[in-house]
Amino acid sequence: MQTFTCLNDAPCELCGVLISFVAMEKQLEDLKQQLEKQCLINKELQRQNKELEERLKEKENLVQQLHNQYHDLEFPSTDNENEPEFRKSRAAVIASEPIPETSEIIRNRVKKTASETNLIVKAIQKNDFLSRLDDEQIAMMVDLLMTSKYKPGEEVIKEGSEGNSMYIVAAGELVVTQAGRNLRNLTSGDVFGELAILYNCKRTATVKAKTAVHLWCMERQTYRTIITNKSKKKREQLMGFLKTSRTLKDLNDVQLSKIIDSMEEVKYQDKDVIVQEGAEGNTFYIILKGEVLVTKNVNGHQKQIRRMGKGDHFGEQALIREVLRTATCAADGPVTCFSIDKEVFEETIPVEHLELFDDSRMMQEAQAPEKLNPSSTLRFKDLVPVLYQEGRFQGDPVTLGVGGFGRVELMTTLNHGTYYAMKRVGKKHIVAKRQEEHMLFEKKILKAIQCDFIVRLYGAFKDTRYIYMVMEFCGGGEIWTKLKEVGRFDESIAVFCTACVVEAYAYLHKKSIMYRDLKPENLMLDVKGYVKLVDFGFAKELVRGEKTYSFVGTPEYMAPEIIKNQGHDFAVDFWSLGILIFELLVGSPPFSSSEPQKIYAKILDGVLKYPPYLSEAAKSIISKLCRPRSGQRLGNTKNGIKDVRHHRWFSSMNWHKLRMSQLDAPTMRLIRKGPCYINFDRFPQDQTKAEEEFSGWDRDF
Structure with missing residues (x-):
């Protein structure tokens, strides 16, 4: 920088100006450098922000995918924000399909190599639902799987079609698409379409061969026959074993059936001690598989007394009195037993007289003529639809509900004296779904019922297109709608609603009728706020001690024995009562998912997780109603439904x-x-x- 020197000692005015100018020039230079530096920093920050935004977007997409895939996460135990979500959509229902329960498998068996068998077994074991099958059922599936081959581009499953078979990929590659969008590829060892072996359902995706494909496949009827026949044979076998017991010989088939329902399957390895000499006895065992050595201590040495095999039983005296074991029983190789302990046995059979019911009295009650509703003068031509008076549907007929099997419409009479709920179902639809017997039975039941906790039937009519059932109108609406509005019920409301259901159950079970479709959608409120059971499409008459093997109900409410095809009875109604209590108090059922097979897997796992706000009494009654073994369920033990009424959760109920x-x-x-x-x-x-239908199945409707 150029410097100026004054000629005299005092700086001149010009010098001052020049100095100021130079200083300003230096400041401008500094500012310029700072601005350039800041621009570089800003550019770097913008680049980083863009990168962060992209990463955040990727993470959000990933979180959304994970949320969609695992929307049924378990409840955390403390954080209120993560309490279980309330159920927002109506539950799907599965109608019983009349596959012959006694049908034999006539298809030729396809021999499998060791490597093919190994691939099939591994595929079954890694599948959520199929992995719950036992070794014998898996072996039968392996034996009966058929083979099929597809060329590249051929469809195996078409989205929207009705499913009848499940598949295991033996070799090749397939692509799964939904609405034209690729979802995933399937390769060797993958299972698909497994829901179709449980019931008739629409395929939710298309599966097409990408390469030449070799598949193992099984139809629903084959699977149902495998499971049902095995369950029936096992039950008959156990019944025969129990009848040889000296302690149990005076029990009737109904009582023996209840004992079987309460027994647990237990497995032992070689040399495992099942019963120890001198120990307190409290369990009775039946050997299903393997051999058991019985030894006794004689002068400090174990002396073999006898060897027991399949069908033999031991420990029966422990069920009726305090005893010490008189010998040691140990497994000689792998052993499978069925067992029941004293506490459970005493809940099942009144020990003091070993008699559960008087058979003759029960049969007389079941055969007593039903009291019919008073003869009605209601005529179909007198009914007129009620119309909406306001809103976007103004002037349209009022529809109270829509389901898979028809609509319920609000009707009144010409003189406008009474309101009725009229269920209208297309006859062609009934025939297509093979539900003729269910519709006829629903009408028969409702016509015979005289119970304040069950909706009344006032008349049944038909024409060439529809069948009509004119029923009592419950003006308070569905419990489902109310639950959806408030999220979850206060305990006092849940207790009252459930108590009404218990009274309906008591009436039905006394008349040997199982309900089998309990859920909030099937509970109505009358104008006084009392709850009534509606929709008897899945109800069934059953003789005490017998089982039925149909796959029927609403997935979230199904008992384990229905899913396993083990045969079920009135105990399924008590299971669903426990699920109902949970849903009323929480807002959603304990076992839920968008995929039915995941629901079934959770039910079979049987792990109930309770939100922290549930009372101890509520948790107690739910856990007792939802016991996996049907014979141990509250309501299904020796005191019957009285045990439900006497539970402390109902302590405030008169x-x-x-x-x-x-x-x-x-x-x-x-x-x-x-x-x-x-x-x-x-x-x-x-x-x-609806189309007209003239087969004549409704002749007596």
């Missing part, structure tokens, strides 16, 4: 006043005031008309 309709229903605060249809969801009018 059962007599409930039956007399003398209680103030806490549900009244859920019921809205307004037009007669105000407590129902609104549905658009059905403009389509």
Whole structure:
């Protein structure tokens, strides 16, 4: 920089100006450098921000994918924000399919090599649902799987079609698409379509051969026959074993059946001690597989007394009195036993007289003529639809509900005296789904019922297109709708609703009728807030001590024995009662998923996880109703439904006043005031008309 020197000692005015200018020039240079540096920093920050945004977007996409895939995460135990989500959609139902329960498998067996068998077994074991099959069932599946081959581009499964078979990929590659979008590829050892072996369901995706493909496949009827026949034979076998017991010889088949329902399967390895001489005895065993050595201590040495095999039993005296084991029983090689301990046995059979019911009295009750509803003068031509008075559906007929088997419409009479709920179902649809017997039985049951906790049937009609059932109108709406509105019920409301169901169950079970489709969608509130059971499409008459083997119900509410095809009875109603209590208190059932096979897997695992706000009494009754072994369930032991009524969760319930309709229903605060249809969801009018049907199945309807 150039410097200036004054001629005299004092700086001149010009010098001052020049100095200031130079200083400003230096500041501008500094500022320019700072700005350039800041621009570089800003550019770097922008680049980093863009990179972070892209990474964040990727993570959000990944989180969304994970959320979609695992939307049924378990509840955390403390964080209130992560409490279980309330169920927002209606539960799907599965109608019983009349596959012959006694049918034999006539297809030729396909021999498999050791490596093929190994591939099939591994595929079954890694599948959520199939892995629950036992070794014998898996062996039967391996034996009966058929082979099929597809060329590249051929469809194995078409989205929207009805499924009948499951597949295991032996070799080759397939591609799975949904609505034209690729989901994933399938290769050797993958299982697909397995839901179709349980029931008739629509395929949710298309599966096409990408290369030449070799598949193992099985049809539903074959699978059902495998499981059902094995369950029946095992049950008959156990019944025969029990009848040889000296202690149990006076029990009837109904009582022996209850014991079988309460027994557990246990496995032992070689040399395992099952019973120790001198120990307190409290368990009875039946040998299903393997051999057991019985030894006794004689002068300090174990002396072999005898060898027991399949069908032999031991420890029976431990069921009826305090005893010490008089010998040691140990497994000689792998052993499988069925066992029941004293505490469970005493809950099942009254030990003091070893008699559960008087058979003759029970049969007389079952055969007593039913009291029919008073003869009705209601005529079909007198019924007219009620119309919406406001809103976007104004002037349309009021629809109270829509389901897989028809619509329920609100009707009144020409003189406008009474409201009715009319269920209308297309006859062609009934025939297509092979539900003729169920519809006829539903009408028969409802016509015979006289119970304040079950909806009344006032008339049944038909024409060439539909069958119609005109029923009592419950103006308070569905429990499902109310639960959806509030999220979850207070305990007092849940107790009251469940108590009404218990009374309906008591009435039905006394008449040898299983309900089999309990859920909030099938519970209605009358104008006084009392709960009534509706929809008897899945109900069935059953003689005590017998089993039925149909696969029927709503997935979230199905008992394990239905899923396993082990044969079921009235105990399934108590299981579903436990699931109902859970859903009323929590807002969603304990076992849920968007994929039915995952629901079934969870039910078979049987792990109940309770949110922290549930009371101890609520957890107690749910866990006792949802015991995996049906013979141990609350309501299905020796005292029957009395044990449910006497549980402490119902300690505030006056059962007599409930039956007399003398209680103030806490549900009244859920019921809205307004037009007669105000407590129902609104549905658009059905403009389509069912096809005519003339097969004549409804001749007696």
